[in-house]
């Protein structure tokens with residue numbers, strides 16, 4: 001099973017500009033989480049901070065006992081091997097075949113023999129549905145195939161934590177649906193902890209076990225999918241419905257006066273969209289049962305609408321009649 005990631009009181013600035021402050025959350029082991037937020041709210045900066053490529057001024061990110069913010073670089077480098085990273089553009093080397101691109105981390109970071117490398121690479125190529133394309137150059141394939149190749153490369157070192165930065169960017173809706181299914185199938189097969197940064201409403205609604213949202217330099221919410229999907233928080237509702245009315249404006253946020261002028265009342269949430277199931281033949285996703293037990297144990301830390309959506313029922317009143 002994947003590893004839990006604990007983020008405590010994280011604050012990141014560039015010079016005078018605070019990107020976000022006091023972000024705390026836990027990515028539960030082996031579950032899929034999505035981080036949402038309007039453009040420029042620091043989602044990519046958050047991913048880079050989790051893996052220790054950027055250093056926030058305050059707070060901790062604890063992975064397998066290592067603080068990715070404050071530990072010596074040697075320890076951070078070792079802990080980074082637990083991660084698989086998928087960048088927006090696939091970040092493939094243009095002059096290398098897909099096979100060589102996907103084999104690159106194995107050749108760079110391990111002493112495995114070529115025969116072993118071939119076995120692992122072909123296994124991952126099959127997982128992401130690229131069999132037959134391994135000899136092609138990145139420039140000879142579609143954007144969707146490049147993304148899947150980027151995902152295959154993120155998987156070769158058997159990561160326990162997978163970070164995906166906007167895996168859907170530039171994909172058409174059909175390819176995005178395939179990608180959503182692929183992410184759920186991967187989680188079923190390798191049980192890794194996954195964090196996906198996206199703007200895509202379909203992915204947000206159907207893929208993750210947990211969701212979070214960054215806005216106005218803060219983490220507005222983070223919790224089980226039911227928490228955000230039933231939320232009445234105006235910024236969350238606006239984002240999840242993709243409407244213009246609400247606190248998010250063209251240049252990130254509207255001021256209070258503009259908002260009052262619009263007299264905006266958010267629409268109540270409708271029925272919860274179902275979460276994707278693993279493809280037939282893969283068996284159940286282990287994270288589902290674990291998450292259910294974890295969420296039910298949250299008790300009254302979940303608001304009533306989210307509890308109802310989880311199927312937990314109302315909290316019994318203490319001291320009242322049985």
Ligand SMILES: Nc1ncnc2c1ncn2[C@@H]1O[C@H](COP(=O)(O)OP(=O)(O)OP(=O)(O)O)[C@@H](O)[C@H]1O
Nearest residue numbers: 014019037038039040041042043044045046166199
């Ligand atoms: N290395 C850097 N130096 C200075 N500022 C930076 C650096 N990296 C990011 N920023 C700033 O931090 C803010 C957050 O950027 P980030 O790319 O994380 O946003 P995002 O939420 O991922 O946006 P998008 O959804 O558009 O990709 C932006 O204002 C950006 O200009």
